[in-house]
Amino acid sequence: MLLAVETATDSASVALGLPGADPLEESIAGARRHAASLLPMIQSLLRRAGASLADVSGIVLSDGPGSFTGLRVGASLAKALVHARGLPLWVAPSLLVRAAGVAREDAVILAVAGALRGEVYAAAYRFTPDRIYTELAPSVRRPDELAGLGLAPAVVVGEAPPEIVAVLEAWTGRRVVGPPDGSPHAKRLLGLVGRPGGARLVEAVSEWEPVYGRPAEAQARWEMVHGRPLPDSVGSPG
The missing domain is CATH 3.30.420.200 (Nucleotidyltransferase; domain 5)
Structure with a gap:
């Protein structure tokens, strides 16, 4: 089964299922809650499905443009799962x-x-x-x-x-x-896997970064102070 993660806006959602099947989905509102809520939401989905992370065969992620903080949180989680489990990663624009x-x-x-x-x-x-x-x-x-x-x-x-x-x-x-129908939902990501023109498979996950669209003020300040691009938050020094 595939795990989909969407964190490009102030709302975040995760979904579990196979393309073409009815997915399970959970969501939260509030950008400041993304980092603390994603893993508990995923664990809740797995319990509802009677499954574990061992049953997840791939990750699908909305990769922007959108909230700088939200996208980094989603990317960090996805990369951690991909590297730990050796899973494929698909991404699609928010x-x-x-x-x-x-x-x-x-x-x-x-x-x-x-x-x-x-x-x-x-x-x-x-x-x-x-x-x-x-x-x-x-x-x-x-x-x-x-x-x-x-x-x-x-x-x-x-x-x-x-x-x-x-x-x-x-x-x-x-x-x-507009929202809620106009918001990006993780369950929509599942239907984009394997569809031509839809989600794309990331070949080099360690080098991949979300498409932020426009640098956030926090990113711009960090890069000005450090004199270099903001590094990836997974396995890289900050």
Whole structure:
């Protein structure tokens, strides 16, 4: 069975199951709770499934963009499990996870998340029976800039400040699907494994890092003081 972990936002979730099967999922709200809650949530899922970590055959992780702290917590946990158990690791953009929750066949789904400074993280995907096509790769965009990219989204999903949501709704003529349906959920990750254009297998786990999208202020301060990129928190000095 696969273990999915989603920590890109202030809410975190974990799910257990196989692609195509009904998963078990648990979630918590509050960014400051991620580090303390992930392992107990996983242990609770395993108890509910009557399973143990020995039954987990792989890890699926939402790898950003999103909360700097949340992504590092999720990545640290995933790497620790992968290295300890010799498991494969699949990752998928958090914006794709949002889009998967509202996917319509052969329709363009625009997924967004607030990126501060009046901008959003944005990506667009088209879901077909055979594969998922990336129409716009995850990137930082101004909301008015999106209108000039030639996209014609059937659904807009995600969360952003009200003034940005208003711009997106005026442009598309569609209501932005916000939380909870518009949040990334770990159970959606399970359905992206093995699907062309979905989750990708990480070949070099020790070298892999989440896609933060934009350095957090804490990261920028750390790198300014130390004069080097922030190292991975698993097995590396801080």
